[in-house]
Amino acid sequence: IAGITQAPTSQILAAGRRMTLRCTQDMRHNAMYWYRQDLGLGLRLIHYSNTAGTTGKGEVPDGYSVSRANTDDFPLTLASAVPSQTSVYFCATSLDTSTDTQYFGPGTRLTVL
Amino acid sequence: QKEVEQDPGPLSVPEGAIVSLNCTYSNSAFQYFMWYRQYSRKGPELLMYTYSSGNKEDGRFTAQVDKSSKYISLFIRDSQPSDSATYLCAMSGGSIIQGAQKLVFGQGTRLTINP
Numbered sequence: 001i002a003g004i005t006q007a008p009t010s011q012i013l014a015a016g017r018r019m020t021l022r023c024t025q026d027m028r029h030n031a032m033y034w035y036r037q038d039l040g041l042g043l044r045l046i047h048y049s050n051t052a053g054t055t056g057k058g059e060v061p062d063g064y065s066v067s068r069a070n071t072d073d074f075p076l077t078l079a080s081a082v083p084s085q086t087s088v089y090f091c092a093t094s095l096d097t098s099t100d101t102q103y104f105g106p107g108t109r110l111t112v113l
Numbered sequence: 114q115k116e117v118e119q120d121p122g123p124l125s126v127p128e129g130a131i132v133s134l135n136c137t138y139s140n141s142a143f144q145y146f147m148w149y150r151q152y153s154r155k156g157p158e159l160l161m162y163t164y165s166s167g168n169k170e171d172g173r174f175t176a177q178v179d180k181s182s183k184y185i186s187l188f189i190r191d192s193q194p195s196d197s198a199t200y201l202c203a204m205s206g207g208s209i210i211q212g213a214q215k216l217v218f219g220q221g222t223r224l225t226i227n228p
Contacts, residue, residue, distance in 0.1 A: 004156075040121070042201070043157070043218040090156050101147070102216060104156035 003027060004105035006091050012111045013081050021076040021108050023091030031094045032074040033058075033102065034066060036087040043090070049074055081112045116140050119202055119219030127227050132189040136202035136219045139183065143217075144206035146178050148187045151199045151221065160200070161187065192226045199223045 007022045025032065034046040035058075045058030049068040063085060065077045078085055091105040119136045126132055134148075145164055149157035161176040163169045163185075169176045175188040185204070189196055202219040 040220065042119075042220040045215070092156075101159060101162060103159065104149075106156050107154070109154075 004091055004093060004103060006089075006105040006108050008108060009106070010109040010111075012113065013078075015082055015112055017081050019078045019081055019110070021078075021089055021091075021110070023074045023076070023105060024072050025074075025091075025093050025105075026072065027093060027103070028071060029093035029095050029103075030071070032068065033092040033094075034064070034074070034076045035090045035092060036060065036085075037090060037107075038087050046076065046089075081110075083112045086110060086112045114139055116217050117202065117204060117219045120222055121220045123223040123225060125225045125227060126192060128192060128194060130192050130226075132192050132196070132224060132226075134187040134189075134200050134202075134222050134224070136185050136204075137183055138185075138204060138217075140204075140217075141180075141183065142206055143204040145204060146176070146185050147203040147216075148174075148176055149201040149203060149218075151201060153198075157201055194226045194228050197225045 004025045013019050030051045033048045035043045036046055037043050044060050046060055046064050047055055047058055047066040049055045052068050052071050055066050055068055068074055089108045092102040094102045117136055117138045148161040150160045151157040161174055163176050163178050166178050166180045173190045177186040199221040201221040203216050205216045
C-alpha cells in the first residue's frame with residue numbers, strides 16, 4: 001500500500017441502504033479526516049479523528065458516523081443513505097491535528113438514488 | 114459571506130502563459146496558507162505551503178500571501194498542458210474544532226492550458 005487507499009472507487013446506492021466507505025493509510029499519521037466535495041461548495045469536513053480511539057464532528061456530520069479502532073483505518077458509514085449524500089468523498093490524513101498539511105486519498109464517488 | 118472566496122473559473126490560457134490564481138479571505142486569524150492541485154477524478158495533492166505573509170517559490174510555481182489585504186495568489190510560469198487541473202486554496206489558524214486545526218478550502222479554480 002502506498003499512502004492512502006479508499007474503497008470502493010465508486011458506488012451507486014439505493015436510498016435507505018447502509019453503506020460504509022473504507023479508508024486505509026500506511027503513513028502512520030495520527031490524524032484522519034473525511035470530506036465531501038460538491039460542485040460550488042468545495043470540500044467540507046464531515047468527521048475527523050485526532051488519534052486512534054477518538055473522533056470528532058466537522059461541519060457537516062449529520063447522517064454520517066465514523067470509528068477509529070486503529071491507526072490505519074477510518075471507515076465512514078452512512079446508516080440510511082439519502083440522495084443529498086450523493087457526492088465525492090475524500091479521506092485525508094495529517095501527522096497530527098496541529099499540523100495543517102493534509103494528504104488526500106483518491107476519493108469515492110457515491111450516487112444515492 | 115464565505116470565509117474563503119475563490120473564483121471557480123473556468124480559466125483557459127495558452128501554453129507558456131503566466132497564470133495567476135487568487136483567493137481572498139475574511140478571517141484575519143488565518144496564518145497558514147496552502148495550494149492544492151486536483152486532477153480530474155483524483156484527490157487533491159499539496160502543491161505549496163506558506164506561513165504568514167511573503168513569497169515562496171518552487172520551480173515554476175510561486176505562492177504569495179498578503180495578510181494586510183487578506184489575499185493570496187499562486188503564479189504558474191511557463192504553463193504546460195500538464196498543469197491543467199483544479200487548484201484549491203486552503204488556509205488554517207483561524208479556529209479549532211475540539212482541538213483540531215480547521216482547514217478551510219476555497220471552491221477551486223478549474224484551469225485549462227491549451228497546447
